[in-house]
Amino acid sequence: MHTYATPYNIVRNLQPELPTYCFRPERVTAAARWFVEKFPAQSFYAVKVNPALHVLDALWEAGIRSFDAASEKEVQLIRGRFPDARIAFLHPVKPRHAIERAYFNYGVRIYVTDSVAELNKILEATNFAQDLTILVRIAVSNEGSALPLSGKFGASTAEAAEILRLARRHADEVGVSFHVGSQAMKPSAWAQAMADASRVIIEAGVTVDIVDVGGGFPAIYADKTPPEMDDYVAMVMRSFENMFVLENAELWCEPGRALVAESESLLVRVDLAKGREIYVNDGSYGALYDAVHEGWKFPMRAISGDGRKLGRMVEYTVYGPTCDSADMLPGKVWLPAGLTEGDYVEIGNIGAYGRSMSTQFNGFGESEVAEVQDSPWPSLYVSAVGAEVISIGSMATN
Secondary structure (H helix, E strand, O other), X not given: OOEEOOHHHHHHHHOOOOOEEEEOHHHHHHHHHHHHHHOOXXXXXXXXXXXXXXXXXXXXXXXXXXEEEOOHHHHHHHHHHOOOOEEEEOOOOOOHHHHHHHHHOOOOOEEEEOOHHHHHHHHHHOOOOOOOEEEEEEOOOOOOEEEOOOOOOOEOHHHHHHHHHHHHHHOOEEEEEOXXXXXXOOOHHHHHHHHHHHHHXXXXXXXXXXXXXXXXXXXXXXXEOOOOHHHHHHHHHHHHHOOOOOOOOEEEEOOOHHHHHHHEEEEEEEEEEEOOEEEEOOOXXXXXXXXXXXXXXOOEEEEOOOOOOOOOEEEEEEEOOOOOOOOEOOOOEEEEOOOOOOOEEEEOOOOOOOOOOOOOHXXXXXXXXXXXXXXXXXXXXXXXOOOOOOOEOOOOOO
């Protein structure tokens, strides 16, 4: 991977034909070290959020040693890359053969369930192993999250209590888990969820070794600035102290977006300009899935392809590259006037889910990656971030 001072240098030197991820490893380092040093919980990175090897390596280098896998492929990826990693298979529904291979071939001992049927499947696929850790996922409110995740998974209080009692008979360790929803903007969401989890434990009448507070920890976007991360930790720790658990119970979490959203931006090329309409080489079937389908607002800046000074900000309609007329950003996007073929737009803080949601529809989906050293986008972990998010015309190079 080549390193450049800024994305402007990439444009000047390469004029890239493919969408190019601009990787900022120091952002991964800052986020990972924050979780390792300031959050007294075992952090399991959610691999699905960004499985790029350079991102995984940066997390490992910064101290992340545990990983949340949602599929057998993710289990294989992490075990092959980091033989000593701790892996938890945390998809609530897993194929029987995947559980068997995860246990016997890849040494995975941690599994989640939200039903008796799935628990029985885990027990049978592992030949009723004596060294299992079973987490029971309970349903909790997703109020205050940008993307609720409560519709598909999570056991009710009565169901979860029954699963806990059954798991306690067979597993070496048992715990409770939940997910407050993606991009949770209210720390109080964890207080309510942990109170609900405590009631489940009391209802079950069993000892619990682990409380997994899941993911949902937020990132900064153009229209979403969450509270300070310290507020989330304080709320979780206060709530943990009030839970009905063993004094030596472990606290776990599953950060994904919060660890890697700031790690990458995406440099896209303007392939056609028709007045206030521009067509770029990535879109709703690529890394901009969340921007189109979930309406997320990412910070953006424009870079002229020929070094000219760009004009005042105006509203554009932005289309992606496919033949599908729905491949367009919702609403209008503010960018400099006069954009034309060969100019570029950088879309910031797209390190979470951008890469992993990209498809090959219409033969698109290929991309490149380069490391950059600038810090134009807001950060939850780095104070005094440098540049303002504006359009870039002619700039001095370093």
